[in-house]
Amino acid sequence: MIKRPVIIDCDTGTDDAIALIAALYSPELDIRAFTTVVGNVALKYTSRNTLNLVRHLGFDTKVAVGAPKPVLREEIIYSGNKTHGDTGLGSLVLPETDKPFYEKTAVETIYEEAVTCGGELELIPIGPLTNIALAVMAHPDLKEMIKQIVFMGGAKYGGNITTTSEFNIWADPEAARIVFASGIPLTMVGLDVTRKAALSSQDTAEIRAMGTKDAVIVADILDFMLDRHAKGGEDALMHDALTVGVCINPSLVKMTKYYVDCECSGKYTSGHTMVAATKLFRNEPNCFVAEELDLTAFKAWIKGAIANSAKKPRFL
Ligand code: BDR
Ligand code: CA
DSSP, X not given: OOOEEEEEEEOOOHHHHHHHHHHHTOTXXXXXXXXXXXXXXXXXXXXXHHHHHHHHTTOOOXXXXXXXXXXXXXXXXXXXXXXXXXXXXXXXXXXXXXXXXXXXXXXXXHHHXXXXXXXXXXXXXXXXXHHHHHHHHHOGGGGGGEEEEEEEOOOSSOOSSSSSOOHHHHHOHHHHHHHHTSOSOXXXXXXXXXXXXXXXXXXXXXXXXXXXXXXXXXXXXXXXXXXXXXXXXXXXXXXXXXXXXXXXXXXXXXXXXXXXXXXXXXXXXTTOEEEEOSTTOOSOOOEEEEEEEOHHHHHHHHHHHHHGGGGGGGTO
């Protein structure tokens, strides 16, 4: 099998961590690097969580540190972190690795890999789009070198931070606008679809029974999420893992190509992804938008990927 070179840009995060594990055990992917960004929690936590997780599972994939704040805005204002816990991984505590981060920044790592991969590199951002926008601005030739970007963020309808806005896009709307205007082929896996990608206690039991260190970590995170849900918080929604799954196998969702832009200035709508689902809008479609989920196929994919951890040496 020819592996597809990808970079996963993440703000690890509970559901990000599960996405990373599923990606690490997906034989279709050649993960060239993980790049980290401020998002669910501060950059120091998203970066340590990513490095500690990847090294704890025995992978030597590069982890490059990215942006500590959005492109233009000074900071992301959190109103407490009930979704991911104070340091991002819920109740999971990973051993601190003494291995270093990659010496280059996220932006320079993306550019370096884009050059190395000769037009084949795909990006999977599962946090705010800050690093991607900064890379596009720093390297005007990058646009021609990225095969596609499949990102978690936005929604055709609704939001989870405000009525209109999803977290990843709300956190850095200017970055999203730069990415939408970049001309790079885009697929948006938005909240209205990822909200349907929930795992249950039965799914958690099946994953735990796989028995590998990796599967147990996933199950522990899922238990935290299910407990969170029981207390009135978000369900065990696999926003980010679904995005990795869609990159590997687009048929997990139904998609339509639309013109999409991001609202940056609205007093109540900042971070809204405007999906022009009307022919009256004249701009050319620039982004595939996921609209419906095949939940059965998604669950089969994610469990299959995690089950691959039992055959780890084949993928290392
Ligand atoms: C997105 O925000 C984060 O909470 C999740 O990791 C996901 O990337 C969902 O809005
Ligand atoms: Ca995320």
